[in-house]
Amino acid sequence: xxxxxxxxxxxxxxxxxxxxxxxxxxxxxxxxxxxxxxxxxxxxxxxxxxxxxxxxxxxxxxxxxxxxxxxxxxxxxxxxxxxxxxxxxxxxxxxxxxxxxxxxxxxxxxxxxxxxxxxxxxxxxxxxxxxxxxxxxxxxxxxxxxxxxxxxxxxxxxxxxxxxxxxxxxxxxxxxxxxxxxxxxxxxxxxxxxxxxxxxxxxxxxxxxxxxxxxxxxxxxxxxxxxxxxxxxxxxxxxxxxxxxxxxxxxxxxxxxxxxxxxxxxxxxxxxxxxxxxxxxxxxxxxxxxxxxxxxxxxxxxxxxxxxxxxxxxxxxxxxxxxxxxxxxxxxxxxxxxxxxxxxxxxxxxxxxxxxxxxxxxxxxxxxxxxxxxxxxxxx
Numbered sequence: 001x002x003x004x005x006x007x008x009x010x011x012x013x014x015x016x017x018x019x020x021x022x023x024x025x026x027x028x029x030x031x032x033x034x035x036x037x038x039x040x041x042x043x044x045x046x047x048x049x050x051x052x053x054x055x056x057x058x059x060x061x062x063x064x065x066x067x068x069x070x071x072x073x074x075x076x077x078x079x080x081x082x083x084x085x086x087x088x089x090x091x092x093x094x095x096x097x098x099x100x101x102x103x104x105x106x107x108x109x110x111x112x113x114x115x116x117x118x119x120x121x122x123x124x125x126x127x128x129x130x131x132x133x134x135x136x137x138x139x140x141x142x143x144x145x146x147x148x149x150x151x152x153x154x155x156x157x158x159x160x161x162x163x164x165x166x167x168x169x170x171x172x173x174x175x176x177x178x179x180x181x182x183x184x185x186x187x188x189x190x191x192x193x194x195x196x197x198x199x200x201x202x203x204x205x206x207x208x209x210x211x212x213x214x215x216x217x218x219x220x221x222x223x224x225x226x227x228x229x230x231x232x233x234x235x236x237x238x239x240x241x242x243x244x245x246x247x248x249x250x251x252x253x254x255x256x257x258x259x260x261x262x263x264x265x266x267x268x269x270x271x272x273x274x275x276x277x278x279x280x281x282x283x284x285x286x287x288x289x290x291x292x293x294x295x296x297x298x299x300x301x302x303x304x305x306x307x308x309x310x311x312x313x314x315x316x317x318x319x320x321x322x323x324x325x326x327x328x329x330x331x332x333x334x335x336x337x338x339x340x341x342x343x344x345x346x347x348x349x350x351x352x353x354x355x356x357x358x359x360x361x362x363x364x365x366x367x368x369x370x371x372x373x374x375x376x377x378x379x380x
Contacts, residue, residue: 029053034192035201036233038241040109042187046125046180051165054375056185058161059178061374064151065132066093067141073131073182074374076102076139080367082292083189088303096138099268101303106291106366109187110239113249116285116301117271122249124183129175145175152178189372191291192233195360208360214350215357223344224315224354235290235361252338253283255319255331256300264334266327269302283336294359295367308355318343 029048031039042048059065060073071093077083083105090098100116113119114127121127131139132148142148152158153173165181166172196216198207208216219226229252230236237250251272257265265271265283272281285301299305305314314320318341319331332343346354366372 033190034197036197037190037192038110038233038243040187040190041240041242041244043123043125046183048184048187049165051161052181052184053188055158055161055165056181056183057372057375058157059182060185061376064155065140065142065148067143068093071140073140076131077105079369079372080295082106082191082296082363082367084296086297088298090139092138093141094138098137098139100301101298103286103288104292104296105186105189106191106363107234107236107289108189110234110241111236112238112240112247113251113286117251118275119249119251119272120275124186125176125179128179128182132179148178149173149175189366191363191366193365194291194363196357197363199360209356211353212356212360215353215355216360218346218350218354219357225340225342226315228340229287229338230290237287249286251281251284251286252340253285253334253336254315254341255334255337256304256314257283257322257327258319258329258331258334259327260329264329264336271301280336283334290358291361292363292366294362308358309351312346312351312354315341316344316346 029050031048033039046052060077063069063072065072066075075093076085076090078085085102088101090100090102092098103114103116108114108124112122114121114124121130132142133145135141152162153170158173159170162172162177163169166177195207195212198204218224229250232239237252238247240247253265253271259266263270263273263282265273268274270282271284273279273284275281293299294308297307299308299311305311305320314331317332319334319337321330321332322328331337
């Protein structure tokens with residue numbers, strides 16, 4: 001059985017059992033949420049605990065979770081970059097270049113879907129199996145579950161951490177407990193302490209500039225309609241949280257490409273179509289959060305736009321035009337393009353104001369929060 005098949009098999013099991021064997025010694029967890037943030041929805045079979053979060057943090061930063069011991073989750077999700085990696089496309093531990101860039105893990109606890117183009121991956125516990133054991137593309141490239149658990153069981157720190165999180169002995173060092181702990185830590189990566197938040201929730205008028213305030217007005221204006229895909233407290237598409245009836249994931253074709261032929265987006269980056277094989281889903285990708293967007297360049301699912309200025313140009317044109325080369329085409333005319341992406345006109349000063357607003361979504365406290373940083377130091 002290949003690692004890809006193994007990961008898929010796990011994903012098929014997860015929605016049915018939701019890691020039913022996972023238990024916690026300390027089921028009480030105190031969320032310290034920013035103003036305006038609801039309580040994240042957490043699977044009943046994997047309740048939050050401080051011990052699981054601590055274990056997950058160690059696992060997240062540990063290169064033992066890669067086949068050759070050279071990469072960790074942090075490699076593609078760096079705290080200083082709002083848990084992205086600064087690359088147009090991610091690179092796996094074997095050097096395999098991925099078709100898409102690493103998505104930010106900021107506020108992933110609220111995400112209704114967890115990847116650029118797969119509506120079926122909705123649980124962090126299951127998603128973790130894809131980079132660990134998937135092989136198309138190679139990410140962490142772990143050979144087998146047995147190899148991973150044996151590797152961790154030899155580390156005294158993990159013997160302690162797994163015991164504190166789950167009780168028992170080395171038998172608790174299992175893949176389901178590993179992914180449950182990783183998911184618990186990732187749910188704590190919450191960003192809501194930006195200048196924008198201080199301005200709106202703390203009533204701190206000095207937190208943002210006049211230019212940023214003008215940019216916010218533009219962002220929420222009908223001509224631009226940025227808020228239609230990047231709305232709510234998370235400046236994203238659909239979110240999920242405790243007490244909310246399920247909101248379906250949202251995916252959009254923004255006219256980034258318009259190739260001639262059957263598929264208007266270059267393979268293998270054809271969006272939701274890769275899963276559904278429906279023609280109307282070609283080019284549809286998830287609208288990511290705009291929180292910390294100023295530190296997560298380059299942009300779009302494939303990193304093909306380098307700067308915020310160029311992103312605004314793309315949307316102002318109602319789709320990107322590529323004049324020459326293999327991706328030649330007028331994105332404005334893509335037949336699947338979202339009706340929201342209609343184009344608009346901005347003066348240079350207005351464009352500058354809009355960028356100043358986007359910069360106010362940078363949460364410096366998150367980027368340097370010790371609770372989210374590497375706990376190993378030089379001990380690994």
